[in-house]
Amino acid sequence: MRCVLAVLLVLCACRGPSPEAGSNTGSGGGSGAARIVALTPSASEVVGALGAASLLVGVDEYSTYPPEVAALPKVGSFLSPNIEAIVRLRPTLVIVDDVHKEAAGALHDAGLATADCAMHKLADVRGALRSVADRLGRRAEADRAITEIDAALAAAKQRVPSVRPRVLAIIDREAGGLGNLVAAGPASWVDELLAVVGAVNVLAASPVMYPKLSMEEVLRTQPEVILDLSFAARAKDGAWRDVPVPAVANGRVVALAEPYLIAPSPRVKAALEAISSAVHARPR
Numbered sequence: 001m002r003c004v005l006a007v008l009l010v011l012c013a014c015r016g017p018s019p020e021a022g023s024n025t026g027s028g029g030g031s032g033a034a035r036i037v038a039l040t041p042s043a044s045e046v047v048g049a050l051g052a053a054s055l056l057v058g059v060d061e062y063s064t065y066p067p068e069v070a071a072l073p074k075v076g077s078f079l080s081p082n083i084e085a086i087v088r089l090r091p092t093l094v095i096v097d098d099v100h101k102e103a104a105g106a107l108h109d110a111g112l113a114t115a116d117c118a119m120h121k122l123a124d125v126r127g128a129l130r131s132v133a134d135r136l137g138r139r140a141e142a143d144r145a146i147t148e149i150d151a152a153l154a155a156a157k158q159r160v161p162s163v164r165p166r167v168l169a170i171i172d173r174e175a176g177g178l179g180n181l182v183a184a185g186p187a188s189w190v191d192e193l194l195a196v197v198g199a200v201n202v203l204a205a206s207p208v209m210y211p212k213l214s215m216e217e218v219l220r221t222q223p224e225v226i227l228d229l230s231f232a233a234r235a236k237d238g239a240w241r242d243v244p245v246p247a248v249a250n251g252r253v254v255a256l257a258e259p260y261l262i263a264p265s266p267r268v269k270a271a272l273e274a275i276s277s278a279v280h281a282r283p284r
Contacts, residue, residue: 034136035091039081039103042119042263043095044069046128049266050141058089064259065267083107093135119264120209122192125149129266145266152269153196156276160198165279167199168223168247171210171262175232178239181213189264190229190275197276199225215243222246225279226253229262250283 037058038044044059048066056068058075073089076082081103086094087110096104098118107114115135119128126146133142169184169191184190185206194201202221203211226240226247233255240253247253256274260267 034093035089036136037075037086037089037091037094038063038069039075039094039096039100040078040117041065041259042128042265043097043117043132045260045265045267046125046132047095049129049145050133050136050138052136052138052141055136057091058086062259065265083110087112095132121187121189121264122149122153122268125264125266125268128264149266149268152272156196156272159276161280163280164198164200165224165252166202166222167194167225167227167279168202168218168221169194169227170230170233173228173230173232173239175235176237176239178215178218178243181215181218182210183213184229184262185209185211190227190262193261193271193275194279197272197279199275199279218243219245224250224252227275227278228253228255229257233257252281252283254278254281 034052034055035057036047036052036055038047038056039060041060041063044056044063045065047053047056048068053066053068056072058073059069060081061074061077063069073085075085075089078097078099081100083103083106086107091112094104094107094112094114095117096107096114098116100116104114104116115132117128119125126149129142129145130139133139170181171184171190172180172182174180183203184201185203185208186201188209191201191204202223222245224246226245228240232239234257236255240248256278258270258274260271261274265271
């Protein structure tokens, strides 16, 4: 199952409606309460952070937060949104990703308003909150959420230890093995979180944001900590046990399963706390 890597491509930071993506102005749908369909997990989280989860009427298959989305109709995956299912829900706003240009065009043709979103960094979280809030008339809620994020960042920076461990953060890999490794590179969401908590990304010099790695490259980096954020890590398959790097020798391979660790979301405080605890834990 490769849904974790998929999540990386569906991160949401609304840039507002875009004619190129088939966006309409306004919330659409005439008068009455907004009816929102979110096509990415990050979009669902942004709506939830604005206190507007009750306005969601449909979400993508991978959305799990806020908890209310579990009972909502699913409208396909991020790569294959079900246009007919979306239209049947009569949304006043569909939050799409920038990979959804064809789908957004179809939704536009159906008379539905869309907000084109793509989030990759901390700054994008703030932008997403403000942009969606403006569409929903919830700017006060956005300001409050952003204040909480900024406070979490400031607090995390105050707690940074003097020792900066060298960390390899794995975003995706094959189940039961170490094939098809994908890691967090420079300027990625996880890279930014690592920097905030006082860790060094061993792939900071990579030319791409999410590099694919061979085992030779893993050995070359000699990480002191390995954060395995992949879906496969949930199975606790012991895939890393024979890899000759300091992280394995010192028992510092940490599997973290929370989705907000690989996809930008307003849950910055929780993400920082989880990563800080993992990378600064004492070797066994």
